[in-house]
Amino acid sequence: MLFNLKTKIWLTICSIVLIYSFFTLYYFPQQQGTLLVNNYENEVQNLANTVALGVKIAINEQNFEGVQTAMEFVKGDPRLQFISMVQSDTVWNASRDKFKIKQTVFKTFPEKEHLSPNISSNDSLIVKKAPFSTGMLSGSIMLGFNTKGIEASKARIKITSVIVSGIVLLFGILLGFWLAKNISVPVLALRDAARKVGEGDxxxxxxxxxxxxxxxxxxxxxxxxxxxxxxxxxxxxxxxxxSATNETLSDTLVQLKTTHAQLIQSEKMASLGELTAGIAHEIQNPLNFVNNFSEVSIELIAEILEEKAKAPTARDEALEAELLEDISNNLEKIAHHGKRADGIVKGMLQHSRSSSGIKEPFDVNALADEYLRLAYHGLRAKDKSFNADLKTNFEAALPKAMMIPQDVGRVLLNLFTNAFYATRQKQLSDSNFRPVLEVTTRQIPNAVEIVVKDNGTGIPDAIKDKILQPFFTTKPTGEGTGLGLSLSYDIVVKEHGGTIAIDSKEGEYSIFTITLPNGQKSNS
CATH class of the missing domain: 1.20.5 (Single alpha-helices involved in coiled-coils or other helix-helix interfaces)
Known part of the structure; x- marks a missing residue:
């Protein structure tokens, strides 16, 4: 399923809003509620410990009024439900070989309450015990506090979460409309206009x-x-x-110029065709990833909503957390591949621009890697059966070289295309042959060096001196103009002040070594 730009914007915003709403409506109130209960229980336990300590001191001093005073320490707290002093006695059987601990409520407040010493906490009551032991009496202080305040705090947290979620939802809707209006609509307008321009309007x-x-x-x-x-x-x-001038020229000269122009155009179109096929393959991969991960994220959100509709259990909470982590990973992958597609498009636009003739510092590794993939996928688009091993040995700390990126890119595209052609020709005659193309970059004094090596058919010694001449080609008629290496030589040597060196052994390998100065000042 393919989504347009507006749909993708809405899907992304809806995913973020749903995730945030889940956090504010479910996770955050639950965590805050648990925290409130834990703090409340700790407070009640501390009060019980304080009263137990006061009772212990009073009993040790045989100050029974002090026992009453210690128990009255918490009587003024409006949350108090009851406070009891439980006495623990050891009861032996008739043969005195076994005993059990009997607990009896010795004193309680309010006095009219008849409490069991085994009463425990529930949703409306927090019960905590604090043991004490003296030479006269052993037992524990049992405190019971109501949870009305906790429940009221939980209700306030839920109301606040609902309000925040509503605000986020409203903001998400407004943001979606804004993005659709300011991104999707102008992009679609540009697309339609570009299409009509392509038709000649x-x-x-x-x-x-x-x-x-x-x-x-x-x-x-x-x-x-x-x-x-x-x-x-x-x-x-x-x-x-x-036209007025050419009327005075001979038919032969006209035909020669026409043929020359057609050959140059053919070489440019061939280069553009190789580039376009590679770009189409390269940009399809990240788009497929974006579409696939978007669909999976939608399915995961639907699964979360389905689980939330059921009675929540510990297993459901764990499953929801796992699904949310999967959605987060998917969104990271969508962003990664979206940036990858954006980089490919920027590279395509840069290649398609006419050369400005202005040199600028540029990353040689990035340029070589980009055009290597485009050349390979361009050939693969025409011949699906072709496969080759691509090896890159890029120097990590390679300095940027002063260059015209569009022109050097065309040189690399031509070298890679020729290398693939040579390995393909060798493969046609040997079915066991495995094509290999190796690209190496390294720094040399005052320059950056690019080495392109293939294990193809090689270049015969008899034509090595002619290989860079205009219109000289080893390809069959109709498959090459003989201008690729000639134009490459002009770009590297005449425009950039670099060098091109050729080393080849017929039937075994070809190595093209390019050097580009890295300290040259920009010029127009």
């Missing part, structure tokens, strides 16, 4: 500009429309001029 500017990142995207979209319109006008004007 350049009158699709966004009129209402927001004041956030969406607004920046809308401004960039409008600028893109203006640039496209201006470019189209410029191209039309230049085409008119070129």
């Amino acid at each position: 350049l009158n699709q500017k966004i009129k209402r500009i927001h004041r956030d990142e969406i607004g920046q995207l809308e401004k960039a979209f409008n600028k893109m429309i203006d640039d496209l319109d201006k470019t189209r006008s410029d191209l039309n004007e230049k085409n008119v001029v070129l």
Whole structure:
């Protein structure tokens, strides 16, 4: 099941609100109630201990009025239900070989109460005993306090929890409407406008500009429309001029230029096709994870609600805690894979932009890893039977290199694509062959080095000197233009001041080593 952006926003907000409501309506009141009861029981026990100590001291001093005074210590407490002094006597049988302890209520307040020495706590009464022992008398003080105050506090906590949950629910609804309005609606508008622009309609500017990142995207979209319109006008004007000029040229020269332009466009389209196929595969994985974990979270929430409808037991509480932990883990995975998809889209946009010619510090490891996966999945999209072992040896503390990321990315994409092609050709002739592509990065003095090694068909010695020349290719007619390595050489050597070295043995391996300066200043 696929969900649109608005649905995902609502599902996320509803999940958070439900989790918080469960906490405020069930878990928090229960914990607070337990805490209140424990504190109350401790207070009653301390009072019983205090009275027992006073009774013990009074009996030791044979001050029986002191016994009465000690028992009257808590008479003024409005929560008191009763206070009793229980006497413990040892009763022997006739043969005096066995005995039992007999407990008798010796003194009680109120006096009219007739209490059993074995009375215990219940929902409305807290009973605590404090033993004492003297040479004259042994027994215990038994206190009984009502729980009206505790119940009133629990009721107040529940009312507060209901109010807080209501406020959170209202806030969640308002937040959902706000997010849907400020994220989903503008994104859908941009999608529809971009679709019409792709069909050739350049009158699709966004009129209402927001004041956030969406607004920046809308401004960039409008600028893109203006640039496209201006470019189209410029191209039309230049085409008119070129048409007038080209009339004086020979048919042979026209055909040569046309062929040259077509070959360059073919190389660019081939590179774009490899990139697009890889991106489609890469972005599908995190989207599948997001969709799957969203569905599982919904099912877990439904299971929690079903368990809450039943009479609660200790097992149900443990199950609910386990389900909540699963939902939390799912939400973390949804966030992780959402960020992964966002990174892939940003990389795609960066690759698709025209090169600005401005060098900037960039992470070589990240760039190599991204284009390695895109090249591999691009080939896999065309040939499902192809598999290869990908090995990466990236230096952890590698400094950033000054580069134009889009251009260097195209170089790496071309090298990876050629390597996969060479291993694929070798695999076709040897069914037991396992393709391996190894990418290594390391720091060398004043530069960063990228090594691409494959175990494919290799390059014959006779053509090593020609491999970087324009239009030279070892691929069959129709499968290559011969411009990939030539353009790569121009980007690395002429634009970046780096080097490309080739080491290969026919039938065994090919190694391409690229160096990029890491201390070069940015220039336009």
